[in-house]
Amino acid sequence: MPNQTAHQAAPLADQLRREASTLVHDLADALAVAIAQADERPALPPGADAALAVLDEPLPDRGEGARQALEQLLDLQARAGTNTAGPRCYHFVIGGNTPAAHGADLVAAAFDVLTYTWVTSPVGVRMELQALEWLKQLLGIPAGMHGLMVTGATMANFVGMAAARQWWGEELGFDVSETGLAGQPPMPVISTGFLHAASRKVLSLLGVGRANITQVPDGPDGGVDLDAFTRALEQLGGAPALVVVNAGEVNAGHFDPVAAMIDIARRHRCWVHVDGAFGLFAALSPRTAHLVAGFEGADSITVDGHKWLNVPYDSGYAFVRDHGLMARAFRYSADYLPDEDDPRPTLGAIGPESSRRGRGFAVWATLKAYGRDGHRQIVEHCLDIAQHFARVVDHTPGLERMADVPLNIVAFRYNPGGLDEAELDALNQRLGEAVIEAGEFLVGTSKLGERTIFRPAFSNWRTRREDVEALAGHIVRLGQGLN
Numbered sequence: 001m002p003n004q005t006a007h008q009a010a011p012l013a014d015q016l017r018r019e020a021s022t023l024v025h026d027l028a029d030a031l032a033v034a035i036a037q038a039d040e041r042p043a044l045p046p047g048a049d050a051a052l053a054v055l056d057e058p059l060p061d062r063g064e065g066a067r068q069a070l071e072q073l074l075d076l077q078a079r080a081g082t083n084t085a086g087p088r089c090y091h092f093v094i095g096g097n098t099p100a101a102h103g104a105d106l107v108a109a110a111f112d113v114l115t116y117t118w119v120t121s122p123v124g125v126r127m128e129l130q131a132l133e134w135l136k137q138l139l140g141i142p143a144g145m146h147g148l149m150v151t152g153a154t155m156a157n158f159v160g161m162a163a164a165r166q167w168w169g170e171e172l173g174f175d176v177s178e179t180g181l182a183g184q185p186p187m188p189v190i191s192t193g194f195l196h197a198a199s200r201k202v203l204s205l206l207g208v209g210r211a212n213i214t215q216v217p218d219g220p221d222g223g224v225d226l227d228a229f230t231r232a233l234e235q236l237g238g239a240p241a242l243v244v245v246n247a248g249e250v251n252a253g254h255f256d257p258v259a260a261m262i263d264i265a266r267r268h269r270c271w272v273h274v275d276g277a278f279g280l281f282a283a284l285s286p287r288t289a290h291l292v293a294g295f296e297g298a299d300s301i302t303v304d305g306h307k308w309l310n311v312p313y314d315s316g317y318a319f320v321r322d323h324g325l326m327a328r329a330f331r332y333s334a335d336y337l338p339d340e341d342d343p344r345p346t347l348g349a350i351g352p353e354s355s356r357r358g359r360g361f362a363v364w365a366t367l368k369a370y371g372r373d374g375h376r377q378i379v380e381h382c383l384d385i386a387q388h389f390a391r392v393v394d395h396t397p398g399l400e401r402m403a404d405v406p407l408n409i410v411a412f413r414y415n416p417g418g419l420d421e422a423e424l425d426a427l428n429q430r431l432g433e434a435v436i437e438a439g440e441f442l443v444g445t446s447k448l449g450e451r452t453i454f455r456p457a458f459s460n461w462r463t464r465r466e467d468v469e470a471l472a473g474h475i476v477r478l479g480q481g482l483n
């Protein structure tokens, strides 16, 4: 039996070696076009669903080989792939790719980099740690904080809030990671109306429960009511709690009063987590740095890379004041794994993912290639684009701006006149679907208060003024067709 397996495996191994030896050459032209022509491709090719119908087939007994499989994949990507790195994707908060980051990510894929621990990739682990040091210097994160790369802001929030939960348990005299939450009081969590859905997801995973988050109401001026926030903390009666401060919300790019909330929280027994997924990049521009002033007082911080750092998906970063809490929260040990006190780092033992890819390559490469100044320019460029688009909206009949533009998001709607609010909401909802259907731009709708809005977020170095001018015309044309 073992002989038979060896006998059968040999021809396949021969084929795989042959394929591996020409793989990059075979792909080179297609990848070169994909990256070089990102400006030209539509945001979302129309007819994507129909193109993907071919995927519905049974598992082949005999494969077709790498070339055919990859040709089909490239064809489907062309016909049904969203051009997320292109200049016209403004849905969610989608960043671009700098060439250095993109290239480094291709290198990481080519070498199948595994950054679980030092021995699986000394260069991958060291790159990650160095890139995290540079990110701290770029954004003004305190040097003493300990960073970790994860898939995105959701998992960075998970790391920060898991560390918070570990701290909270230790404040109460127990070790959450060892004994669990059974029989313990609920961990109090206090935040504002800007709390992102990702934080709610994380708090549900951490056993808090979405329904148990205290959301401080807004005051009469629209911002969070700091007196109500103070009262909520006082009502804890000295019990330890987690406060989540939101530095950048997704509907209009507004911010919690970061410095004031941290200042108040510091007078109580709180762990402060700042979710700055994209908003922390405000620190890079003198125009917007005031929005995040004081964030360095946090105990844990979330930043995303695949948004405004313009590195490929997936890439997010958690920074935590106390490395020991990460190690205790995510303890991962067995006889065959590295010792917990091994001085060579095991990144898989201080975060949720054990096996993990080489995200540090892209971050290191983009910071090495363009430096602080280059990344500041990307942020400034996107701030300019947002201000320009806001002016275009203000001067385009049929478009109505719905909020000020503190950062990189412009909340607006189509308003041809003569319709009541409910009719406008319904019209903009249908228009949002028509925009996605047309595929020239990827831009989503949301709610600002009760109202349905478009909320393009600009975070890509590729986006040009003519792109956003075209967006305004596109929305009006499609709107006129629906009205």
Ligand SMILES: Cc1ncc(COP(=O)(O)O)c(C=O)c1O
Residues within 6 Å of the ligand: 092, 093, 151, 152, 153, 154, 155, 196, 198, 199, 248, 249, 250, 275, 276, 277, 278, 304, 316
């Ligand atoms: C403030 C904030 N937090 C968390 C997230 C979730 O990020 P990710 O999709 O990278 O996990 C986002 C995504 O837009 C966000 O804007």
